[in-house]
Amino acid sequence: MSAPLRRRTVLLAGGALAAGGSLLGGGTAPAAAGLAPEAAADAQIAEILLRIRPPQFPDRWYDVTRFGAVGDDTTDCTAAIRAAIEACHGAGGGHVVVPAGDYRTGAVHLLSGVDLHLEQGARLAFSQDPAAYLPVVATRYEGTECYNYSAFVYAYGQRDVAITGQGMLDGRADATHWWDWTGGPPPNEGPDKTLLIQMAATGVPVEDRVFGAGHYLRPNLLQLNRCENVLLDGITVKDSPMWNIHPVLCRNVTIRGVTVDSPNGPNNDGIDPESCTDVLIEDCTISTGDDCVAFKSGKDADGRRVNVPARYAVVRNCVMADGNGGVTAGSETSGGVMDIFVRDCTMSSPHLERAIRIKSNPDRGGTIANIDVRRVSVGQAADSVVEIVLNYANVTTGAYPPDVHDITISRLTVASAPRALNLLGLADDPLRAIHLHQCRFDAITEPNVITNVEDLQLDQVWINGARVDN
Template sequence: MNCCYRMKLLKIAAVCLLICSASMASAQDYYNVLKYGAKRDSSKLATAAIAKAIDAAARLGGGTIYFPAGKYLTGPIHLKSNITILLDAGAELHFSDNFDDYLPMVRSRWEGTDVMNFSPLFYGEYLENITITGRGTINGHGKKWWDYAEKEVKKSPGSKWQDEFKRLNKDVIAPDLPGWIELGFLRPPFIQFMNCKNLLIEGITICNSPFWTVNPEFCENVTVKGVTINNPISPNTDGINPESCKYVHISDCHISVGDDCITIKSGKDRAGRKMAIPAENYTITNCTMLSGHGGVVIGSEMSGGVKKIAISNCIFDGTDRGIRIKTARGRGGVVEDIRVDNIIMKNIGLQAIVLDMQYAKTKEEPVSERTPVFRNIHLSNITAQANAAGYLNGLAEMPIENVTFSNINIDAKTGFVIKEAKQVSFHEVHINTVSGPAIEAKSVKKLNIDGVIKDY
């Protein structure tokens, strides 16, 4: 065999080896859940099969857990670092409504309070590089959770789930005001990752969440893009609630839910102040929001603070309120440096814009760590049709400070009501009301009105 011929054979072998290696790598990157025992006709609970696929991928440093078209029944899915969940078009992931499937209880956060609770449906702690993506659907089958929490728990003296919750949460820092935590049956969030980095949720459709839908906690670099969330009229089924996170990007989402569409939070009362981790550096853009108590909401759980938030290019059509920032005495925390721009609101049932520091009615008290702060909030280029233009309600001991409205056009039955505030400016604001003044102010210092037009 001559030298040239031998070299050609070696080159061909090398190319074949590269092709084979690439093919093997590609095959290793994808872990089809059917090969691990999952059934795509919902005839068998796939929880164990999905866990096996995740474990297999994690052993090799990560990979993609692939769900081809079909209907899969599963309990909670606990992820590991460098794992992608890929739901192909036509894939439906149906989560069990058997409460026992969500035991043992895990570390969680519920309305800003740190607790041990039922496992979220998607869950992970201290992970990196997590993705849930595709054109498929995930269904939380929340109705049984809603009905039990709203009816059975209130009339029942106890259950094995309540007993377990109370056993595990003897030392929990409870909120200042009593609520669900005292009853001991807290529905799990749909998607809750805690203390994770580089989280992407993209393209999927989510429906029927038992509780809050997308709820990252203490995470860094979170992207939620092109996601559709549909929850019917139901208790506390907020859409996207990034809590005490840093660098959050929400865009191109379509949301219709039983509570607030997008809510920014940072912990509740003493527990939130103790953690003292703010929600900061969020951008929310190019989203549509339909049914819900609020379009984009900050609070009321904001005891760790909220700062540097940009909200732009969104449409609210049919929500109870448009932009809403809410808190109360006892929360503490500072909300500051908020920018809202280029928003269209239609069919708003109550107020287009709300800044309310008396979400819960309490008595005036000395300024302390319990005292919340609203300042440096700027809204511009907003067109709205609502029942009322706006409501600003500060505290006597801590007025809302430095709020500007620029280039605003609102059609409403009534105008703005402003109480306990200072440095409030209206510039080029057109308010078309059915009755009453465009702006009604009480206990307001440094009110600047420039170019305001009122029509009847």
């Protein structure tokens, strides 16, 4: 194995590259042959898509207004929506229809065989009272299992569930409801997050990790936990307390044509498949206060206990605007993130910090491998376009170094960003086999940072008009 590459690239005035245009100075010859062949990657995508089949539902329709729901933005419709879902499930499945109107509600729990269909103009306006999301349910909070407030829309252990239509799930979180739990004067989530992590580290059984009333761990807007055959199609989600769409330990998930409009909240990730297998995310538009799409697999001790990777996923034809990252792996990577394919996405915003981001640290562990990104167009980014770092949260030592290797990025184009690459391995845990092929970065103003990387291959890569192959 070759020695890690630790040299830092230096850009001269005006963005020209030092050392005769060589990005790293020395190194090996261009290694296009070492890149994963596109045909092989496309074959893997085809295999994944063959396994992904959206659920089908019987031709039975249950209008929530026939169960007492009123779309007047005042009436509490929780019981009516629940009754419609139970009736549909009990009959063998079908569609629960929410017609146009504004429906106030607490927690909505989906059951097997039910498609919750929001017609155009329908809005579920979720209560701002935490008591509306009790009793507590089994959940995963930032990669650690516990019992906490229900997600606003929640399902556990169900099959063939969907939320479809052109309507909206409005979490109605704001600076004085939910988001104020993230910091500032007490009470806030800080002590509860610390307690939960300590419980997991010391092996406290999950059933004894009970939060909810009197605690301050924010719920997701939509969480599907241990479900199979999931479809989210056409809906808009808005202003979640934290992560917007959070499938956990699910199999066969299709998320298409969804709009995530939640740019102002803290930790407001758009779509976070965690420890899920066979996932398709396509034709979505995402603007968030955190990562747009983030693949996760559990955190630290609890992630290693569950030990289920995020694996076999395709993200294609999506548009990302505001966010800390466009497509991200981490930082909860303890179960591994593997075989993720990104195709034909557009990303741009003065508030989009990075396009492709992998983040972990030596407390996390897990393997992150075979991440394959092709044909992504970035207009504007606010930080490094591609960031792969193993010092997330400034943690540089630990007993569980992650294994990050075989990351391929091809035909990425960038109109403007401060930095093209920020690649930070650790001295005893280098990044390995990072390959960029036919990529162009324009209007770059700051030097790349490349530390502790083995087998970095740059083939037909251009920065500010200068070819920088190694």
